[in-house]
Amino acid sequence: MSDSAVLVVEDEPMILLDLESALEGAGFQVVALSNAEAAIELFDADPENFSSLLTDIRLGSGKSGWELAKHLRRAHPTIPVVYISGDSAPHWGAEGVPESIMITKPFAPPQIITALSTLLNQQQPMPPVDAEA
Template sequence: MAAFDAEPGKFRGLVTDIRLGAGKSGWEVARHLRQANPTIPVIYMSGDSAIHWGAEGVPESVMITKPFFMPQIITALSTLLNQQHSDHT
């Protein structure tokens, strides 16, 4: 989050696990980034927290359940970025 706070314009999206160890969760990181940039695309990934996505996740985000294949992340991020671009045109 410190890197984002220092230069939020450098970031085009967030891909985060839910369980990040000690400290903030992926849910909290996404909410923090969305406060600064309400349209930043967010992709969550989790092996066991997907059931909480509706209550904890930010709007217009994507949840990918582990295990996953890298093309799933690429497709989800591409879709969100394209949606963001079309919303601004």
């Protein structure tokens, strides 16, 4: 799809593996991690390496998916964000970043692929660099 990757953050190993497999099967490059702190460290090192974020809300004892998305949006205000959660969906309106999508567990992989594709297709293309400038 592009040279940049979907940053996938999920603390349940089997769900993370399923997400990674489904997205790669659909043609996405994927960087899969199990906690927000590792995701923030990797993102901060090279924000341009990531096209979008797919994150669970509850990520164990560290930062939440809500906090992770807000951190990424400070550096990249329009990065597409898809949240997945088993029980936090009612808080999406208050906690989620604008123009994001919430998918509740259990979900089917095509729901994730469709949500990411929709948000990525809504992105405004970068203006061409003027070689004469």
